[in-house]
Amino acid sequence: MTQPRPIHPAALLAILLAACQATTAAEPPGQAAPTPADFGLTKAAIDDLAARQIPFIDFHVHLRGGMTADKALARQSGTGIRIGVLDNLGTGWPIETDEHLRTFLDQTSGRPLYVGLQVNDRDWHKKHSRQLLDRCDYFLGDTMIMAMPDDAGPPVKLWQPEGYTIDDPAAWMERYVRHNLRVLAEPINILANPTYLPPPVEDRYDELWTDQRMKTVIAAAIANHVALEINARSGYPHERFIRMAEKMGAKFSFGTNNFDDKPIDMSHCLEAIGKYQLTAADLYVPPSK
Numbered sequence: 001m002t003q004p005r006p007i008h009p010a011a012l013l014a015i016l017l018a019a020c021q022a023t024t025a026a027e028p029p030g031q032a033a034p035t036p037a038d039f040g041l042t043k044a045a046i047d048d049l050a051a052r053q054i055p056f057i058d059f060h061v062h063l064r065g066g067m068t069a070d071k072a073l074a075r076q077s078g079t080g081i082r083i084g085v086l087d088n089l090g091t092g093w094p095i096e097t098d099e100h101l102r103t104f105l106d107q108t109s110g111r112p113l114y115v116g117l118q119v120n121d122r123d124w125h126k127k128h129s130r131q132l133l134d135r136c137d138y139f140l141g142d143t144m145i146m147a148m149p150d151d152a153g154p155p156v157k158l159w160q161p162e163g164y165t166i167d168d169p170a171a172w173m174e175r176y177v178r179h180n181l182r183v184l185a186e187p188i189n190i191l192a193n194p195t196y197l198p199p200p201v202e203d204r205y206d207e208l209w210t211d212q213r214m215k216t217v218i219a220a221a222i223a224n225h226v227a228l229e230i231n232a233r234s235g236y237p238h239e240r241f242i243r244m245a246e247k248m249g250a251k252f253s254f255g256t257n258n259f260d261d262k263p264i265d266m267s268h269c270l271e272a273i274g275k276y277q278l279t280a281a282d283l284y285v286p287p288s289k
């Protein structure tokens with residue numbers, strides 16, 4: 001367990017700013033203002049986190065399915081949960097070119113929201129303008145797109161099992177761990193859904209995610225200053241991984257990974273703070289710019 005330390009004043013100011021936006025962020029006509037209860041939380045719990053200077057930030061809010069930056073700001077204002085909005089960057093995704101990226105950044109700038117990208121191509125940091133990338137507050141990656149059936153194969157969306165097979169789970173897992181390390185070596189800030197397993201092997205979690213494999217991934221995250229996401233609804237990562245990562249000194253983040261603008265229960269994230277005794281020092285906050 002890392003020792004508690006005061007959160008950076010600028011970060012604290014950003015957290016408190018969320019509670020002051022209600023007068024400037026109008027909820028779309030005909031919609032009730034979001035409340036903590038919509039997300040499985042209480043105002044008392046949010047106030048308690050603020051009093052203890054513990055940042056509670058949802059970094060995994062996609063602008064898709066009707067979700068907009070204005071709705072994210074209204075949600076932040078009504079709930080006190082800080083929000084990071086993002087879109088997907090990569091071939092075949094909403095942001096493919098620098099022009100797409102510039103449009104996204106122009107549309108999201110000027111609001112008290114964190115702005116990030118979910119990166120899906122492994123060479124993303126080499127393909128895009130450094131000046132544009134520097135406008136982002138954070139970068140989020142995951143391991144759910146991987147070359148199949150081997151390292152020379154095309155990238156495959158692992159959540160779509162109809163597109164591939166895993167004939168030898170043990171051998172595949174060794175390659176998957178190397179894939180995790182490649183993603184963690186990129187200049188990302190958050191690893192989403194750590195220890196994710198695809199449908200063909202998801203029921204073999206304890207067998208495939210050995211302690212040594214977990215330690216290898218956690219050590220790489222720490223070395224590369226990458227926070228490990230505790231996802232609100234996916235179940236990833238499992239408790240064994242979180243306790244191991246916390247003991248090793250990793251940082252964590254929270255995320256919902258929405259598909260639309262509907263509220264998602266975040267009680268699992270809140271409960272993690274108490275269950276694992278997380279402090280401000282254990283949680284990722286983007287540096288002030």
